[in-house]
Amino acid sequence: MTLTEKANIQENLIPVLKTVSDPEIPVLSVLDLGVIREAIEENGIVHIKLTPTYSGCPAMDVIGDDLKKAFSEIGKKAEVELILSPAWSTDWISEEGLQKMEEYGIARPLSETADKDVLLGEKKLVKCPQCGSTNTHLVSQFGSTACKALFKCDDCQEPFDYFKCLK
Amino acid sequence: MDKNLYNYILTIADNSLILAQRLGELCGHGPSLETDIALTNISLDLLGQTRSYYQYAAKISGEGKSEDDIAFLRIEREYKNCLLVEQPNTHFGYTIGRQFLFDVYHLMLMEKLQNSPDETLAAIAKKGIKEVSYHKRFSSDWVKRLGDGTEESNTKMQEAIDDLWRYTDELFFMTDAENAMVKEGIGIDVSSFKVKYYKEVSEVLKEAALTVPENKYFAKGGKEGVHTEHMGYILADLQYMQRTYPNMSW
Numbered sequence: 001m002t003l004t005e006k007a008n009i010q011e012n013l014i015p016v017l018k019t020v021s022d023p024e025i026p027v028l029s030v031l032d033l034g035v036i037r038e039a040i041e042e043n044g045i046v047h048i049k050l051t052p053t054y055s056g057c058p059a060m061d062v063i064g065d066d067l068k069k070a071f072s073e074i075g076k077k078a079e080v081e082l083i084l085s086p087a088w089s090t091d092w093i094s095e096e097g098l099q100k101m102e103e104y105g106i107a108r109p110l111s112e113t114a115d116k117d118v119l120l121g122e123k124k125l126v127k128c129p130q131c132g133s134t135n136t137h138l139v140s141q142f143g144s145t146a147c148k149a150l151f152k153c154d155d156c157q158e159p160f161d162y163f164k165c166l167k
Numbered sequence: 168m169d170k171n172l173y174n175y176i177l178t179i180a181d182n183s184l185i186l187a188q189r190l191g192e193l194c195g196h197g198p199s200l201e202t203d204i205a206l207t208n209i210s211l212d213l214l215g216q217t218r219s220y221y222q223y224a225a226k227i228s229g230e231g232k233s234e235d236d237i238a239f240l241r242i243e244r245e246y247k248n249c250l251l252v253e254q255p256n257t258h259f260g261y262t263i264g265r266q267f268l269f270d271v272y273h274l275m276l277m278e279k280l281q282n283s284p285d286e287t288l289a290a291i292a293k294k295g296i297k298e299v300s301y302h303k304r305f306s307s308d309w310v311k312r313l314g315d316g317t318e319e320s321n322t323k324m325q326e327a328i329d330d331l332w333r334y335t336d337e338l339f340f341m342t343d344a345e346n347a348m349v350k351e352g353i354g355i356d357v358s359s360f361k362v363k364y365y366k367e368v369s370e371v372l373k374e375a376a377l378t379v380p381e382n383k384y385f386a387k388g389g390k391e392g393v394h395t396e397h398m399g400y401i402l403a404d405l406q407y408m409q410r411t412y413p414n415m416s417w
Contacts, residue, residue, distance in 0.1 A: 056215025085290035140201035
């Protein structure tokens with residue numbers, strides 16, 4: 001399933017959407033993150049449906065403004081609507097997005113069961129994005145943003161963020 | 168406007184707003200960096216949920232109100248949060264105890280609300296469930312860690328649970344708006360999961376080597392706007408900017 005099949009996004013709008021990124025993880029575009037659920041141009045106005053990762057995600061207001069700005073730069077008016085249903089899931093992050101995230105130093109979300117195990121500190125499964133070791137431990141269930149938890153690698157000793165699984 | 172629906176939304180949302188405000192007080196003052204971040208993360212989730220509820224309430228109010236008007240421009244008697252969430256951060260045991268006693272209730276409510284035929288409430292609940300289950304995991308872990316920790320931590324955790332226990336019964340008190348919404352098939356009968364709630368809470372407390380309080384005196388009133396003395400101070404903080412500089416915006 002490609003992103004455009006899941007979300008209703010008009011092909012010609014994709015290049016512009018790719019230029020708008022998550023202000024907290026700037027390597028990820030809003031498309032990589034899967035927060036755009038619909039983008040359709042009608043009568044010269046681009047209608048965008050945006051869904052938050054977490055209810056209180058402060059990045060949403062910024063993303064909405066950035067989207068409007070990106071389209072206004074090519075002479076298009078965009079209207080952004082925030083929708084809550086269906087609820088965002090980490091499954092919507094594209095494979096490309098997951099790779100960029102790892103290169104940026106954030107460990108990618110594990111499966112739902114594995115995620116539970118690591119966040120309860122029961123198993124060592126999270127791969128350190130610096131050295132690749134899974135000899136890592138949970139430092140804090142909550143991290144620098146609502147979507148992340150804090151881990152530390154016991155081999156290279158680097159602390160890092162882990163993107164929590166959300167389904 | 169549907170006055171009952173409006174009040175019903177606030178009954179749920181005000182709990183999240185006031186608890187978010189209480190947790191926000193700890194920003195930069197948490198007992199450790201990790202707990203500081205955790206508590207403010209939880210605060211942010213709750214505030215996000217509050218905004219969704221208030222946006223919905225503002226929309227149906229039909230009076231040109233905004234979510235900010237609802238948050239900042241009401242007087243104390245118009246807030247419908249339960250007494251539990253307005254209790255102060257006396258010490259870390261109280262913060263955790265209050266969170267735990269609320270999280271168990273909150274998750275049970277969200278699990279029911281996600282099936283409400285009211286699409287907006289159902290969507291907010293569905294989104295909230297994922298967040299609230301994480302909150303509950305955090306707070307119940309800490310109840311166990313403190314209860315089953317040192318003599319000192321056990322004493323303090325017990326003290327908090329004993330003090331906060333009197334505010335738990337109110338969670339299951341049904342207001343007129345709630346009764347009306349249940350009748351319409353939209354609202355949740357909170358009294359229906361009271362037994363389940365006390366069972367789950369008691370199990371965690373026992374696992375945490377804590378005693379389940381037996382006192383039968385329960386305070387209530389918050390859901391009908393009659394608050395404890397702490398509420399005015401919370402609002403003084405919360406509303407300061409809007410009261411001082413009316414209609415200011417960022």
